[in-house]
Amino acid sequence: MKKTLSILLAMAVLLFAGQAWAQSSIVVAQDDSPRMMNPHGDDSDAGLQYFANFFDGLLQRKGAEGTLAPALAVKWERVDPLSWKFWLRQGVTFHNGNPFTAEDVQFTFERLSNPEVSEFVNAGKSIDSITIHDDYTVTIKTKEPIPWFINNLHQTFIMDKEDTTTRDPGDVMVRPMGTGAYKFVEWVKGSYVKMEANENYWEGAPPIKKVEIRPITESSTRFAALVSGQVGMLTGVPVELYDQVKKNNQLEVVSKPARRSIFLALANTPGTPMADIRVRQAIYMAIDEDEIIEKVMRGQAAPAAQIPDQPTIGYVADLKRLPHDPEKAMQLLKEAGYEKGFAITLSGPNDRYIQDAKIIEAVAKYLAKVGITVTLDAKPKSIFFPEVNQGKLAFYLIGWFDGTFDMGRTYAKLAHTRDKERGFGELNGAGFSDPEMDALIESTMGMLDAKAREKALQDLNKMAMVDKITWIPLHYQMDIYAVRKDSNIAFQPRPDRWMIYKELSLK
Template sequence: MRKIPFLTLLAAGAIASFTPLTNVHAAGISVGVPADVQTMEPNGASTDSNLSVMANIFDGLLQRDASGKLIPALAESWERVDALTWRFKLRQGVKFQNGNDFTADDVIFSFKRIATPELSAFVNFGKQIESVTTVDGDPWTVEVKTVVPVPFFDQNLHQIFMMDKESTENRKPGDVGQHPIGTGAYSLAEWVKGSHVKLKANPNYWEGAPEIKEATIRPAVEGSTAMASIMSGTVDVLQGVPVEGVKVLEKNPKLTLVKRPARRAIFLGLTNAKGKPGADLRVREAIAHAINEEKIIQKVMFGFAAPAAQVSDPATVGYNPAIKRAKYDPELSRKLLAEAGYPNGFDITLSGPNNRYVNDEKILAAVAADLAKVGIKVKVDAKPKSIIFDEYKQHKPEFYLLGWFDGSYDFGRSFAKLLHTYDETKGTGTWNAANYSNPELDAIAEKASNTIDPKERAKVLQELGVKLQDAFGFIPLHYQMDLYAITNAKGFDFKPRPDTWIVFKQIGKKG
């Protein structure tokens, strides 16, 4: 089927087909998001779309404020006692939405549950926990011991949500995944998969009842559909404005466009398995020099991206500002390929999603075109994320595109997932799609994991970043830009979060 250009759809009146639903959400807020929620099992999916919804219904021991800073939530305070031990002082007087009290039993239950594969997307995190107990008979102090040192353990706890032990044990998992019961600022009013999620404010929330009393979340995956939803008034806030539509929205006096540099880096990965072209460092470097990233940013991303020299972003522990990206130099690329024994290039398949990142399929095509200019003949294998990510987890690709930002704000965790040699027992390399392996880099990462002092650990991770660049373990492309459109009529005071979550208790009214 022939694809109709995005802007042609707008000009043809695609927006007119949307009936404004202003009266439906007049008492609250309606938000359009790029992807639907997958499950109401609080720790059952690790996607941004799922975590964002769960953060409204549930709380973790810790939370992040609108700037990304880690602050108390169901734990009033916390400390790292030693390399393996973390201690949390629990908040008293908190109730679940069914009226049950929040206690240490719920914490112990929740941590045990995330180690259950069929119920949790955080199994590897759960496996790092050896025990969870109360301390010296104090029911409001919980101690967590890990199997090995996990220096970023606390940095994950805003996205590990606490569950009501009693009601969860008395229900089937399928029911838990449909009818959530949390301690959060909102409870679930209705979920029609593929259509919307409706939330209602929790009047007994421990931080106080939120200002926004009702919230509706509507998935609008396709570009013209998303544009139509904000321009017709179907939604008050649109997350993920298509880059092609920015100029259209900027001209609309009823809307405000909000831009925020994103934490997510888009990058390429390549196997270094023996016998493959990527086993030669010169080939990896040649690919890096062959890609005209500035052109991709201008032509594919419409200027709404920033060149990346590393996968970490400035907010991440281990980010190294001294690292510079490889310059675009196709002549040097050809020279390196010839030195590596590929004067006429080689054939390779580049895998990637076609519905996950901003213009991801077009990025794949642009990379393929650049590599063709230096003799590397690329076959693009673009598939829906539900298919391609399964292939990544099975380590099938030789060459692939992925996007990443670390929810724990820690490069050590990123490396462990993305590039550490795959080890099912240790839980490393789970997203190392091409089975890259570099024992020297692994050793530095493990040194960082065993370094308790935060400043010293950051230095080790920065060293890891330099060594990683020297090895061309990743080929970074760019950081996306988060784009939102907000209707002016209701006067919402909306500020995008670094993690892209939309947390309704943090949204108020101007004035």
């Protein structure tokens, strides 16, 4: 009898343990996949959100508002226009047990400038010196004033110097070793990434103990995996399936207006139609953005009048879109000498943004109505983005989200005349160039007075969006997620759309 009772008790314990383990685990279908596990080798949001689970930066962004908060640095101070001093968190260890110290910070920032392992080369080259005062105090000095330097440190992930320099470089590319909330378990490229909770994490062990991420890029397949119960959560709910997800009583939809804007970049090369501000205004006014949101985006977007959204430094709350007015657009074209229109190529990715290919199709139809003949050039992102970086495209659709929450960085990278030596205009693929804007962008770089700098950035934003038509804004995407109700997962979307699993909890 005692033996039978013992067996029954053991079975009950195992059953309870199994239920508890299931409740503290989650399988997620994500709409993007990592290229590698080297945290400096991929500067895309798709890569950074994976790295943020395995690594920490000196700072982090937390919660629904993306508030800047301490991470591996507990305190920081701007010593002068070029120098920042950091006091580091003590008692932190990497997943291999190595202690985190100032040497790891120095190694990390020096590594950024190595093009063989880093896509943050310009960030690395902007650093003049790194001074270690002791194991837990370090000063980083930049070559020129960078007002948003501190705002970008949540995505500069700290690596273990000893581990990175002694391991095979190929192994570093596929097996992350950080201080983050999760430890790497396994990665099968294209199939899944597995991770487990770091029980010794400096911020406390995360509630979800085991995470499996399945990158499924095809939207209907991703949705089927959720409905069938193969996964408990889905990122990137496609707008064409939104109504189906909403009606399914097994699922809960979680959505948040995104800070990622979708817009048209266009050149202003002298001698071309788009060098004339009236032509730029005409293109803007020919596009019926409300109809794009209603029919192409299925209502899951918000109209944009500028590129970064609030609470970005430099955001102008009362900035309005130019009205949709095709008759006025044709009048402007006539005044500019293009009464019979002209021909142009509109490029864009067909696998990066929500409904991207369909958006450029719609834009082409609107422009045709005012006499502009458009040749569409939709292509995979693997081809499109290198062409943008090489400056091969004069008119294209693209998206932008600046993780620094600072419009100065946006304009320095996307609107300043290309200047490789000084690090300006590196993402200005259309080659837009305006000396007046360049001067204003550069004048904000050394401003230490936060209020004066924000006012200058607001003036810059108005100049760009109203006086120059630097870009043609379309809309802000809606970030849509779906969670199975039986998964018991509590989830709040982040403004950067990153999936940070330490922030999830059990209901």
